[in-house]
Amino acid sequence: xxxxxxxxxxYDVVRQVPAxxxxxxxxxxxxxGEPRKARFVGFAMHSSPGMAGGVPCHRVVFKDxxxxxxxxxxxxxxxxxxxxxxxxxxxxxxxxxxxxxxWEVTQ
DNA sequence: CTTATGACTATGA
DNA sequence: TTCATAGCCATAA
Numbered sequence: 001x002x003x004x005x006x007x008x009x010x011y012d013v014v015r016q017v018p019a020x021x022x023x024x025x026x027x028x029x030x031x032x033g034e035p036r037k038a039r040f041v042g043f044a045m046h047s048s049p050g051m052a053g054g055v056p057c058h059r060v061v062f063k064d065x066x067x068x069x070x071x072x073x074x075x076x077x078x079x080x081x082x083x084x085x086x087x088x089x090x091x092x093x094x095x096x097x098x099x100x101x102x103w104e105v106t107q
Numbered sequence: 108c109t110t111a112t113g114a115c116t117a118t119g120a
Numbered sequence: 121t122t123c124a125t126a127g128c129c130a131t132a133a
Contacts, residue, residue: 005130006129006130006131024115024116025115025116026115026116034129035116036127036128036129037128038116038128039113039114039116039128039129040115040128040129040130040131041114042115043114043131044114045114046114057114061114062114062116063115067114069114
């Protein structure tokens, strides 16, 4: 399992993110033991099988709380709709309320 | 084999 | 404060 490719490890971590919770790319990279590969986490999401593969890539956002413009599911803003449906709170800035919804492994 | 690219993040102006 | 640039290294061609 952990001996698989880097992408598989990323998928395994994202797969553990509960609904109503979000995680930054750098955090996922850190969880897989490679905090320098934050860019590849997003790259893995692009190649991810999506929810069909058990990888809720819509729960992965920027450290800032912003979403990925131009690469969201149905379009920009569609990802926010999915997150809000899961209970994720947003700020008037149009970003995820990271302080309240960022996933913490210590739980 | 080498080169180019990228759903990021940190830093500096 | 926002905007621009550098560094990161796996994957694809």
